[in-house]
Each structure stands twice: as C-alpha cells, then as structure tokens.
Amino acid sequence: MKSLVLLISTLLLVSGCSKQNSFDEREINLISPQKVSGFDPINSSDRYSGNETGKVYEGLFEFHPLKRPYELMPNLAESLPTISADGLTYLFKIRKGVLFHDSPAFPDGVGRELRANDIVYSIKRLADPKLNAKGWWLLDDKIVGLNEWKNKNSAEEKTNYSEEVEGLKSLDDYTVQMKLKKPYPQFLYALAMPYTFIVPIEAVEHFGKEFLNYPVGTGAFLLPKFEQSSMITYLRNPKFREKFYPSEGEVGDDKLGLLADAGKKIPLVDKINVHIVVESQPKWLSFLKAKDDLLEVKDVNIQQSINSDKTLKDEHKEKGVRLILKPMLDVTFYAFNHEDPIFKNKKLRQAMNLAFDRASYNKLFHENTAFEAQGPIPPGLGGQTREFKNPYVKFDLEQAKKLMVEAGYPGGKGLPVIVVQTTSETISRQQVEYFEKCMDKIGINIDLGMNTWPQLVNKVSNKQHQMYTMAWGADYPDAENFLGLLYCPNQSPGSNGANYCNPDFDALYKQATVMQDSSERTDLYEKLNEMGATDAPWIFGFHRTDIYLAQAWLKNFKHMEFNHSQFQYLNVDLEVKKQLIKKF
C-alpha cells in the first residue's frame, strides 16, 4: 500500500501540476480538429488542411481579410490581371522581391526570388497525372492544352514539365499568360485556393516523396520540417517581404479594434502553435483552461457557449472571452438518390420535406443559430434572395399527410423502409435518429445506416444508397459551387451525390456558369435556386452559423469562410493575457 501512495505522489510531483502558460513569447495557440498529414498544396482539399498549408504557402491572390462581401486582392500577383476582351486570355504580373523560405533545396540553402516559371510549374503540378491531385477538378477542362498535357504524360514514364502548355506560359520572369478554353468566371477564386499555391521546383525535386514534410513557401511563417505530433509550431519568416496590415475594412471594423494594427508590417507574432485535438471534450476543456486562443465551437458545445438569445454566457464573459457568430456559406441536406424509383415521386419528396420539423432540430442541435435552407444557395451569395420562401420548407404534418396520399402512400403504406446513410460520429447518429422520429409521424420508416467516412463516400459514389446526409461548404464565394450539386453531369462519383437530373435546370446552369458576374447572371442563379428548391431534390436542412470563441488577448481575428490566409494577420496582446490569465 505504501508503494502505491509513493508512486502516485511521485507521479504527481513529476507532473508538477500542469504546465503554465507563457507570457514572454508573442505566440498564438490554435487548434486543428483533424490530423495533419502533410504540406502539399495540391492535396489541401479541406478547410483544415488548407489552414495549415496556408500558413506557409501563398497564392497569386487572397481574400481581403476584413472586407465583406469577399473581395480578392493581389498577393503574389502584383495587381489584378489584365483580361482580354473575350474574357479568355489573362495576363498576370508577378510581384518582385518575393523570396522562398531558406531551404537545403536551394544552392547555399538560401531561398531565391519567386519567378513567373514557379507559377507555371505549380499549376502544371496540379495537373500532373502521376500525382493525382485532389484539386485537379478546379482546372479540369479549363486551360487550353492542360488536359492534353495531362493525358499525354499519363502514358509516359515521367511527367515532362519542360513541354510547354499552350494556355500556360511565362512571357518573362515576372509575367504569366494563361488562356482559357471557355469563360471561367470563378478562375481568380481558383487562384486564391490552397490548391494553386506556389511551390518551388527545387524543393519538389530535392525532397522527392518527402516534399510534403519540408514545406518551402513564400508565406509569413515557416516550418522547416513537419513531423507527426500533437503540435505544429510555425515560426515567423524573418525574410518575409514588406506586407502590411490593411487599413480599411468593413463598416464597424474599427470599433471592433480590427484596424488597430493598420499599416503595420506583418506578421505580428513570432510563433503559431497548432494543437491537434480530435475529440470534442479535450478541445473544449483546453480552451476553458486558456491553453488555446481560439475555438471553433461545434455542435455540443454550442449550448455551453451561448444563451438562447445568442449572447455569450456570463461565465465566459467574465474571462473576457469574445463571441463571434457569422452565418456560414454552407448547406446541409438529406439527399435522395434519384436513381431509386421511389424518389421519382415528387409528391413523396415534398411530403418528406414538410414532415421535417426543422425548428426543434435547430434548437436541439444548433441552439437556434442555424437558418432553415430554402434552397441550395446560402444567404450571402448572389442568387439567394431573402424574399424567396420554399413552400415545402416548413413544418406542416397535415399537408405532408395529404401529399402522402396523393403520392400513393397513404399513411406510409406500401413504402419500404428507407435507409439513410450517415457517418458514425455521435452527433450524426443523433441527427438521423431525430430525422427518423420526424418521418415516423407520416408513417415513413427510416433506418439508420452508419458508416466510416470512406464507406459513406464509397456508397454515394457507387450509387449504393437510398438517402444520405451531408453538409456542403463553399470552395469559393460563388453560387455556382452550390448549384453544381444538382447538375446532372456532376452525378456520382461527382458532387451531385443525389444523382438529380433535370434537363431544364441543366440547360440554365450551363448558360449561367460561363457568364461573368452580372445582374443577368444573378437573375439566372435565382431562377436556378428556385427551380432546385421547389422540385425538392433533397430534404433541405440548414445554413449553419460559424461560432467562434476567442480569448481577449487574441487580436485581429475576424470570421472568414476561406480562412487559410488569415493567420498572418493575427496578433496577441500579452498585457491583457497576463492580467486575465488569473481568472482561468
């Protein structure tokens, strides 16, 4: 027994309570809710891997950190491109004096200047058939000669980068010319996404297959070597070019203190620590202990963060914590598989939409922070009008039952059990359990199908599902990204997992996607949105709200949908931290 006591006391002694927060370093502590697997821009396919790549690498353009609606500003490009009259030829001027991080890949280990060739190389890499990049869809069939180059090289032993592509040329060291096959209004957005961030050929060749562990970018922070661990530490790039904090933003930004650092050279901190925490309990507890400066509040912790009137709970307010609530550009839905004959029945689809009690769902899972989706396009994007109300997005059991009769399934009779596929996370299970209860009220039997992520993706891309539930987040701020979910040629294995096909919709969509941003295009988008809404191709869910909690000492954080480039602007107020930390 004595040894037991002894052992426990030594354990406690060695652990010496938990570690103390530090005040002498200008560092920021962030969380990544998923494991980071490596730093190759062409595979940064989701928000969280983009966030990591975006700390080291940069693209030609970036979204303005403060201005809303989202506005592109030149980053590695010196200015916005000159576009030919037909909208097909783009001329990019590259910023001078941009240096790659120091790396053994370069002669003498010193990073060289960025040149036009690097842009050409990085985009070709996205198309390299040997690499099978996750981001290829972005430029698939867009740039003149690029698809041909890809196809040709897929038969070769080694990809030949020296062969010129017609639509992708460097005219001199600081000028790149790109030619499109057809108008691609989202093209510049594509050049602001992590997929097209610029990498130096030397690093790719020097590190070979290990390149993803030795990121060599031009960004404000650097990471000499990436290792699997529970924390990634980025250091300030001492040779970072003269880049300044913006001095204008959205109305009200100055009141929020977001312009306090206007005109200062960035980055403003020495270090960013990213803690990798997967489970929700440790994530939440670590923030409450001030181990982390910023927390993206998910599902369950919403009720612990805010009151029912969407204000911050007092216990957090006392500690100076700030609440940031912003509608997301996303949509959640329960998709029918339209190849299943049952769901050819429009009345059934509409009835199911009417039987889904969104209000209680919103309360239960989102603490009323989400917005009921009227159609595929989230508010904040052209094409979604506030006035448009989907007649089937409301809770009306009577009408639902009536429609069930008209659909030929009075009281659900004659309808087989419908399996809804979802992922196996606790919250997804609970959400489908809720959906099950709703459908039970009009006599529809729902069965829950739980899957690991690969299983769900497989079922959907092989059309082995009846229904599935999913959330879609915007890749770039254009409604086309959402309407594409209902475009017939995108059906499985593409993004239209519902396999919805409507020739009228498709014709209009095709017309709209090659149009530059204009009021005519917005009109078309609106039409498409309504079409997609009333035909009830899905059971519409919600446009969710992003909820962030930020510690008082974290400065310059503004909600951003595409936040991979945002971290370079963050700042920390150590005085405030010293004072407030006593309260934790």
Added chain:
Amino acid sequence: MLRYIIRRLLYLIPVLLGVSFIIFVLFNLVSGDPTAVLLGKNATARQMADLRDQLGLSKPLIEQYFDVVRSAFTFNFGYSWSTKQEISQMIIQGAYPSMCLTVPAFIIATVFSLLISLVVAFYRGKGIDLFIRITCIAGVSVSALAYILFFQYFFAYKLGWFEISGFEYGFPDFVPFIALPAIIFILLSLGPDVRFFRTIILDEIYQDYVRTARAKGLSEITILLKHVLRNALIPVITYVIIQIPSLILGALLLENFFSIPGLGGMTLNALNSSDFPVIKAMAILSSVLYILLSLLTDVLYTLADPRVKLK
C-alpha cells in the same frame, strides 16, 4: 535447442502467409474501392480509374495478394495512401509517443499487480484478500471510455493536476501528458493481472516444497518471497511477455482522447480512411512480434525449468 529455435522461426512463414491472407481478404476484397475517398469531394471517374491503376488495384487479385505477401517478408511497406507519408517513418514517429505511454504504464501495472497478489496470497481467504480482489475487479469493470471522460474532466480540467491533452517529446517533458492516460491504463490492467498472478502464486503455495519449508520452520513471508515468488516468476514472465504485442495498439482510445500522436491513433486513422498499406503494415508487424515473443517465452521456460523439454 538451436534447432528448435530455427524451427519456430520458420513457423513465422506459414503464420505470416495466414495473416497476409486474412488482411488481404478483409481489406482488398471486401471493403471496396478506396479511390473515391482518397480523391476528395470532387473526384472524377477518370481520375479514380487513374488512381486505381497507380495503387495497383486493377492488377489481378492474385498479383495483389503476392504484393501483400512480399511486403510481409521484406518489411517494405511503401507509402501511405491517404497521408502519402512513408510508412516506416510513420511507424517510427508514432512508436515513440506510444511507448512513452504504454511501456511505463505496463511496467508499473505489472510490478504493482505482483505486489498486490503477494499481499493477497499472504492473506488468502481472509477479508483483505477478498476486499483487494474485488476492488481490482471492480476497477476493470468500468468502461475505459467512462474512465477517460470522467478523469479528463475531473483530474485534468477541474483539479488541474495533469495536462488535458497533447504530447511533448523528451523526458521529463512528456510526463504531465502521459500521467493521466497511464493511470487509466494501470487501473484497467490491475484486475486481470492480479487475478492471474494470484492464481499462479496460490498454485505454488500448495506445492510440496512449501510444506517442507514450512516444516523447517521458515516464516511465511520468507517462503513467499524466497521460494514461491521465484517459482512463480516463470509463468508471470511469460504472461507479461505475451502481452507486449498488444501494447502497440493497446492504447488506441487513450491516444485519441489525450491527443497522443501514437500508433493507435495512426491505425485508427488508417482504418477510417481505407489506408490499406498502413493497416497491413501494422498487422504484419504485430504478428511478427507476437511470434517472436512467444518463442522467447518458450525458450525462457526451458532455461528456467529444465524439466520442460522443447519438442
């Protein structure tokens, strides 16, 4: 002896063939096409086909099976499908945090259980025997998940005794991070360990030589520590050694909840992303380890007890 060892080592071959067969059937044949998930949400059919070619999934099944077998014998596992990292590197990087957690916890749990079983054996049949035994069994009757949730909340967050989650390299930096999961690990091991060790020790206590020793007037404690413990040590050691392979993956839940970047979390990730090469590598490594260690225990038996003959 040498011939026996060689024979046993050769036994690795059929077992590895069996393991690679099971793994191959479970993952390649039944679990379907990994390309959709590897390519992300905007995959095109063309790209999926390309990737299938590159991963060698369009080769005939028999060839694919030979690939698995080949890697089982060469230990060349190649690259992970989902993270694109070199698998041997991933395993080396993950082994360190895993070992930091499981090895000390395992040693402490074993020593502890042995001490407790000696106490229990000394007081056998009395109230304290029953009490300690039942406490140990009660400890292991609580779900690991419940321990984790509650301990993390209470000891790490409320009382602040430990780090909530994370990991740092190097001793003693990692101690505050692994202390709490290690305690849970120990709690979960005590029950079965004590039960097993107690049986072994009791087995010995009723042997003739103990009666002789007692007749010679030796005290019960001397008998227990000098004679019984020494004789009980062999089964104890074998029991301990044979558990080692499970340590590699043993702390899967703990690693996930305490954000320890170890092999358990890596394997779980691989299972969740159809990362067949990583799964294969882990299965093969564990079985090799298992066979080698069970060989070791057999050899130990003979060395310690000449009555046991190896066939």
Added chain:
Amino acid sequence: MKENSLWKDAFVRLARDKWALGSLVIVLLYSLVALLAASGLLAADWAREVGGSNLPPSAEHWLGTDIFGRDVLAKIFRGTQIAMSVGLVTSLIAIPIGVILGALAGYFGGWVDDLITWLYTTFSSIPNIMLLISITMILGKGIFAVYIALGATSWVTLCRLIRGEVMKHKEREYVQAAGAIGGGHFRKLFIHILPNVTHIVIINTSLQFQFAIKSEVILSYLGLGVQGEPSWGTMIDDAKLELSRGVWWQLAAATTAMFLVVLAFNLLGDALRDSLDPKLKGK
C-alpha cells in the same frame, strides 16, 4: 459416480460463497430484465418522448431524460437486453468453434493439430481490435456485425485451453479403457472426454460475457456498434458530448448498469473456477 460428486461438490462450495451467490443473483436479474425487454413487456416504448431534452433525474424519471427527452431508465432496460444478447450470441458462436477445434486438435494431434494451431496462432497474432474493427466495418450494420465480430475473435482462447485439456485427458486411464472396450474416436472424444472439460467452457463463458459487453462499448465509440437501439455503448458514447455541459446521468446510469453486471460475471467466473477447477480444489 465420480463426476457427479465433483459437480455436487462444486455447487455446495459455490453456494457457500456469498459473493458468488450475489453475483449469480445479479446475473439472473439482468437476464430477467433482458427477457422482459425482449418480449416487449418492459421498456417497449423507450423511444417515446416523455419530457424535455436532458432533464436531470427526478421522481418522475428516476434516471432523467436524454437529448430527445426519452426516459434514460427505459433505455437502460432496453440496453440490458442488447448487452445480454451480445454476450449470449457471441458465446454461442465462440463456444462451438472453440470447443470443436480445440478438441479435434488435442485429440488427434498430428497434422490436424498443426493446422488448427496454425489457424489460432494466425488469428491471435493479429491485434484483436484490428480484427474487430475490420469485421464490423465490412459487415457494416449494427448488432449482427457486432455478434459476428466478437464471436469470430473470441474462440481463440477457448480453443487453446480445450486443446491443452483434451491432450491431458487423452492419456488418462478412463479414456484408454473406453478405447479397450471398443469405443470409436467419436465416442471417446464426445462421450468421455468432453464432459470432463466442460468446466473450462463454463468459466470461459462467464468471462466471455463481460468481455463482449465491454467490447460493445468500444465499438460504439468507434461508431461501429449497435444502431437504432439504445445500447449502453451508444449511451456512453452520447455522454462524450454531454459530460462537459453537466449532463452526467446518462453516463452514470449506463456505466453503473454495465459495472454491476461485468463485476458479477467476473466474480462469478472466479468463483466457478475456484470450485470447478480440480487443480484448485480444496484451497
């Protein structure tokens, strides 16, 4: 008969052990709850909303309500049925495989033994959790997959034990005698030897039960457990989202329910071994 007295003896000793008796009572009680729930007499309407979301325990709902306002007590009852059925079915899968293979290997020796030993060495050298996860992933759906996965992984221990025991008995006089009066292999193995190794099966089953119940929780955490029914595993899994907002009753209820029955099976297993294992007799 010698055998009879062994069993009688064992029973008398078991009955004298209060802990064992208590455990037996608990196990029987749980079985009763499971039977009642299975037959629809108890907690048939567990899915009904009986109050608000996440209400703490009260006189009306002894164990509170869950996120959908369902009665936690009813879910516990229903969960008991699932837990007991997981224990039972996996044992029913594992025992025949383990006993038959073990007996064949131990009795015939030679290549039969080699083959079976190879089979269980292969199985036991792959980490258990990996097999569990992959089998449930492949079978994909709910409780059926859980049964198969647990059954398929837990015959190994039993097989090894039976093999060793049968090997020992094969050489004994009574088996030799049975051979001398003309009993065939089948007769010797199944009529003479197997009844003498049943105690191993009984002890093992008791431990198998608790292992299965605990594994179900882990599988549920990994999202591979029972679906559409309130198992203790899914309840504890729910709690991982609820605990930090102070909803402790679901975790407490499921953990306690599980704790009691697992403890009972463990103690019972120990007591059974103490009274049935001839080696430990009289200690």
